[in-house]
Amino acid sequence: MRQIRRFAWPLLAIALLAASCLAQRAPNGANLFFVLLQRPADVPQLSKEAGEKLQEAHLGNIRKLHAEGKLVVAGPFLDDSTLRGIFVLRAASLAEAREWAAADPAVQAGRLSPELYGPWQVDPGLIHSPDATESLEQYTVAFLKAGEKRDANAPEYTDAMKRHQSFVKEMIEKGNIAIAGFFPMKDSELCGIVVYRVLKEQAAKIVEQDPAVASGLFKAEIHPWATGKGVLASGQPLKFE
Numbered sequence: 023m024r025q026i027r028r029f030a031w032p033l034l035a036i037a038l039l040a041a042s043c044l045a046q047r048a049p050n051g052a053n054l055f056f057v058l059l060q061r062p063a064d065v066p067q068l069s070k071e072a073g074e075k076l077q078e079a080h081l082g083n084i085r086k087l088h089a090e091g092k093l094v095v096a097g098p099f100l101d102d103s104t105l106r107g108i109f110v111l112r113a114a115s116l117a118e119a120r121e122w123a124a125a126d127p128a129v130q131a132g133r134l135s136p137e138l139y140g141p142w143q144v145d146p147g148l149i150h151s152p153d154a155t156e157s158l159e160q161y162t163v164a165f166l167k168a169g170e171k172r173d174a175n176a177p178e179y180t181d182a183m184k185r186h187q188s189f190v191k192e193m194i195e196k197g198n199i200a201i202a203g204f205f206p207m208k209d210s211e212l213c214g215i216v217v218y219r220v221l222k223e224q225a226a227k228i229v230e231q232d233p234a235v236a237s238g239l240f241k242a243e244i245h246p247w248a249t250g251k252g253v254l255a256s257g258q259p260l261k262f263e
Contacts, residue, residue, distance in 0.1 A: 053141035055119035057109040062135045079127035097249030144203030152252030159257035162225035163247045166214040171238035185233035200254040219257050
């Protein structure tokens with residue numbers, strides 16, 4: 023438990039810092055790009071003083087992205103994995119979003135490694151801009167990855183995707199999903215992201231009912247995650263695994 027808390031709390035501060043700017047509708051010419059921040063296998067070790075200095079520089083960059091209207095969503099993963107956090111950037115292109123992510127001091131120092139996907143095809147109206155955020159709420163993020171039976175040219179694919187879209191809409195209406203969307207068709211294994219408003223155990227049961235997952239088009243990987251209260255439809259009280 024202590025190890026997980028040490029892992030998560032620095033990014034909790036980032037999420038709280040970013041939450042007040044989050045989620046206006048993307049203006050014309052801008053898209054939303056999903057950034058996974060991961061811990062590299064060969065992460066360099068730093069002294070306490072150097073680590074604190076780098077963290078402050080990292081937070082300074084977050085403030086800068088916030089002030090410039092480039093950062094849309096931020097939040098940490100809460101389990102003990104190589105995944106550290108999520109940024110959603112509002113940019114004109116993937117190249118522009120990649121440039122911003124690469125400029126982060128923690129990325130340049132080798133402490134974080136960003137993976138970018140997008141544009142993220144979501145309804146921006148499901149993301150909100152609270153007047154103030156003083157706390158975090160917990161969600162479950164499901165990564166939808168290509169399954170064994172995923173074949174966009176097969177007749178079954180179109181039918182399963184229609185049923186998936188209806189399922190997501192129903193789950194949003196029932197209060198189980200906060201936001202969901204896919205990335206453009208490409209060679210990447212990661213096809214889409216679904217953010218559930220419920221905790222991991224309940225989210226896992228709901229994921230099994232997703233027609234696209236049940237049919238083998240997609241396989242889901244889920245992780246507990248948090249962001250600022252009010253940014254998305256309400257989640258759950260914050261807790262650690």
